[in-house]
Amino acid sequence: MQPRRQRLPAPWxxxxxxxxTAPLLALLLLLAPVAAPAGSGDPDDPGQPQDAGVPRRLLQxxxxxxxxFFNFRSGSPSALxxxxxxxxxxxxxxxxxGEGRLxxxxxxVFFKNQKPRPTINVTCTRLIEKKKRQQEDYLLYKQMKQxxxxxxxxxxxxxxxxxxxxxxxxxxLAFLGSSYVMxxxxxxxxxxxxxxxxxxxxxKTNDDTIDFDYTVLLHELxxxxxxxxxxxxxxxxxxxxxVKYHCQELQTPEEASGTEEGSAVVPxxxxxx
Amino acid sequence: MxxxxxGGTRPGPSPVDRRTLLVFSFILAAALGQMNFTGDQVLRxxxxxxxxxSLLGDLEGLKPQKVDFWRGPARPSLPVDMRVPFSELxxxxxxxxxxxxxxxxxxxxxxxxxxEERQAMAKSRRLxxxxxxxxxxxxxxxxxIYSWIDNFVMEHSDIVSKIQIGxxxxxxxxxxxxxxxxxxxxxxxxxxxxxxxxxxxxxxTGIWTANKIVSDxxxxxxxxxxxNAMDIFIELVTNPDGFAFTHSMNRLWRKNKSIRPGIFCIGxxxxxxxxxxxxxxxSNSNPCSETYHGPSPQSEPEVAAIVNFITAHGxxxxxxSIHSYSQMLMYPYGRSLDPVSNQRELYDLxxxxxxxxxxxxxxxxxxxxxxxxxxxxxxxxxxWAYDSGxxxxxxxxxxxxxxxxxLLPATQxxxxxxxxxxxxxxxxxxxxxxxY
Numbered sequence: 074m075q076p077r078r079q080r081l082p083a084p085w086x087x088x089x090x091x092x093x094t095a096p097l098l099a100l101l102l103l104l105a106p107v108a109a110p111a112g113s114g115d116p117d118d119p120g121q122p123q124d125a126g127v128p129r130r131l132l133q134x135x136x137x138x139x140x141x142f143f144n145f146r147s148g149s150p151s152a153l154x155x156x157x158x159x160x161x162x163x164x165x166x167x168x169x170x171g172e173g174r175l176x177x178x179x180x181x182v183f184f185k186n187q188k189p190r191p192t193i194n195v196t197c198t199r200l201i202e203k204k205k206r207q208q209e210d211y212l213l214y215k216q217m218k219q220x221x222x223x224x225x226x227x228x229x230x231x232x233x234x235x236x237x238x239x240x241x242x243x244x245x246l247a248f249l250g251s252s253y254v255m256x257x258x259x260x261x262x263x264x265x266x267x268x269x270x271x272x273x274x275x276x277k278t279n280d281d282t283i284d285f286d287y288t289v290l291l292h293e294l295x296x297x298x299x300x301x302x303x304x305x306x307x308x309x310x311x312x313x314x315x316v317k318y319h320c321q322e323l324q325t326p327e328e329a330s331g332t333e334e335g336s337a338v339v340p341x342x343x344x345x346x
Numbered sequence: 347m348x349x350x351x352x353g354g355t356r357p358g359p360s361p362v363d364r365r366t367l368l369v370f371s372f373i374l375a376a377a378l379g380q381m382n383f384t385g386d387q388v389l390r391x392x393x394x395x396x397x398x399x400s401l402l403g404d405l406e407g408l409k410p411q412k413v414d415f416w417r418g419p420a421r422p423s424l425p426v427d428m429r430v431p432f433s434e435l436x437x438x439x440x441x442x443x444x445x446x447x448x449x450x451x452x453x454x455x456x457x458x459x460x461x462e463e464r465q466a467m468a469k470s471r472r473l474x475x476x477x478x479x480x481x482x483x484x485x486x487x488x489x490x491i492y493s494w495i496d497n498f499v500m501e502h503s504d505i506v507s508k509i510q511i512g513x514x515x516x517x518x519x520x521x522x523x524x525x526x527x528x529x530x531x532x533x534x535x536x537x538x539x540x541x542x543x544x545x546x547x548x549x550x551t552g553i554w555t556a557n558k559i560v561s562d563x564x565x566x567x568x569x570x571x572x573x574n575a576m577d578i579f580i581e582l583v584t585n586p587d588g589f590a591f592t593h594s595m596n597r598l599w600r601k602n603k604s605i606r607p608g609i610f611c612i613g614x615x616x617x618x619x620x621x622x623x624x625x626x627x628x629s630n631s632n633p634c635s636e637t638y639h640g641p642s643p644q645s646e647p648e649v650a651a652i653v654n655f656i657t658a659h660g661x662x663x664x665x666x667s668i669h670s671y672s673q674m675l676m677y678p679y680g681r682s683l684d685p686v687s688n689q690r691e692l693y694d695l696x697x698x699x700x701x702x703x704x705x706x707x708x709x710x711x712x713x714x715x716x717x718x719x720x721x722x723x724x725x726x727x728x729x730w731a732y733d734s735g736x737x738x739x740x741x742x743x744x745x746x747x748x749x750x751x752x753l754l755p756a757t758q759x760x761x762x763x764x765x766x767x768x769x770x771x772x773x774x775x776x777x778x779x780x781x782y
Binding site: 128129130133137155156158228230231232233234235266268269290292294295296297298299323 | 593634710712720721
């Protein structure tokens with residue numbers, strides 16, 4: 074069960090010839106100072122060389138960033154993918170939600186010196202045919218149009234981690250939109266998870282779109298902060314997903330206004346809505 | 347209830363049978379002119395073979411009667427339970443020892459037990475539930491957990507007691523369960539859950555674990571050996587105020603609820619408030635931050651209570667602090683990348699523990715030092731423990747890896763607790779076998 078020794082991704086060589094090495098170098102350089110990787114090699118066994126591979130944790134985080142991007146790009150709430158396992162520095166297996174099938178993805182993730190929005194090249198094995206996937210999405214779309222009282226939703230999952238089957242559609246679509254936000258905000262040190270959908274502000278189903286305005290809480294791992302975000306997406310099966318969002322900033326002690334909640338966020342004007 | 351009551355374990359028969367037996371013994375003793383069982387003990391003897399079994403049988407035939415069998419000699423594989431009057435204890439124990447008969451003291455003082463049972467029976471008439479009706483596969487409120495603690499201690503008062511080690515900022519009692527088979531100041535193991543209040547899976551795992559310990563004592567050889575030589579302390583709700591807040595107002599609250607004049611954000615990260623690299627990287631001086639370390643080391647009553655307790659005890663050999671989520675098992679340091687002096691040993695032990703965990707439900711954990719596995723964090727529990735001389739200091743991050751995160755579905759409580767138990771058991775066994 075011992076995690077396999079991790080290997081560095083090979084220098085990328087795409088159809089247009091070798092990519093510029095600068096971004097990849099950035100990845101290598103920034104990871105160099107990290108000490109013995111977790112659980113992937115003996116720390117001081119003279120029989121085995123000091124492992125210079127990428128720490129498993131970073132691989133998992135990079136894999137997740139890639140999956141956020143993949144999910145957003147696919148624009149398909151019926152085909153959301155989550156990480157099952159990182160198998161080696163280059164490829165990982167994943168689980169397709171709802172279907173329970175295991176597929177493989179491989180990606181290259183380029184972090185540029187603390188900046189967000191990592192460049193991602195990701196390919197996943199196709200688990201269902203594109204046509205079938207579109208049919209699934211269209212079915213979901215029709216079900217969404219029939220949802221009653223989505224504006225009354227308080228939280229998904231509820232505080233005990235439960236998602237009512239009838240609310241699964243909303244969660245999947247919310248997750249899709251959040252994927253975009255999380256990918257965009259990811260940096261080499263900041264990694265996000267979707268903690269909870271906290272409200273539905275608007276749910277409009279027209280003949281050609283679902284217009285979904287909602288708030289979520291994201292969890293950022295390194296600071297442990299909970300970040301409320303307001304997300305507005307427009308979706309239609311087969312069309313690229315459109316997302317606008319605004320996430321709240323960390324509160325400084327001076328800006329604090331003595332709320333009982335006391336969390337490190339301050340309400341701001343949502344100027345881009 | 348403070349402190350440890352008369353030691354020894356619960357014998358095989360159910361509470362009802364035991365009471366019946368006690369009552370029967372009482373009647374018999376009354377008939378023989380004895381009214382008091384003070385100092386009488388119940389010994390459990392394990393005969394290795396037929397020869398040893400017959401030696402025990404010899405005791406039975408002695409006149410005047412020296413022992414009173416509750417569970418008589420039958421087969422070598424079955425334990426023999428016998429009540430030994432206080433006046434005969436020395437002779438009987440010498441007899442057992444000289445013939446190489448292994449025994450343990452199940453009840454150290456029957457009279458104490460009789461008195462307690464009388465009290466318990468009176469009390470249980472008032473209580474509405476026992477721990478039988480408590481659901482281990484649900485999440486519970488603070489009140490429910492504290493009520494469960496009282497029931498649990500009462501039902502297993504032979505090895506469990508409740509200790510209050512302090513008060514939270516909002517004056518909630520801070521409680522610790524002590525598991526002990528007696529002795530004075532046995533080397534001890536510390537487990538805490540819920541230091542970050544939103545990590546609900548940890549309290550739930552702790553509760554299940556407490557029940558597992560009492561269930562497995564006398565049945566699982568490893569756990570029995572551990573508890574015969576060591577005490578286990580479990581603090582289930584390490585951050586009671588924060589936990590109450592996760593139920594009432596903010597499910598994702600992490601810190602405690604301390605308030606300071608002039609500071610408008612509430613709460614300190616209790617896992618940054620320890621006196622080990624306090625204020626360093628991986629903690630924050632902004633009171634509004636989730637990793638705010640507080641004004642000074644141990645400034646928070648929840649942390650001070652543990653520090654004082656462990657320091658005063660002076661004989662802790664392992665400390666395990668349980669968090670969620672990420673599926674990791676880690677050892678110090680968090681505050682720096684420097685390895686601890688017994689890093690190799692901790693690495694190997696973590697590896698074994700994670701393998702034992704994996705075998706239960708196939709869940710993969712990664713392991714290593716905190717700073718290299720998770721992130722650099724200063725002023726944390728396990729760094730303090732290690733610097734205080736506790737060589738086996740571990741931190742868990744339980745399920746999952748982000749899909750549900752803190753909102754782990756209740757259906758995963760028992761599987762999580764089952765696998766975590768195997769890792770805990772591995773660590774405790776190693777601690778037992780490597781005294782220092």
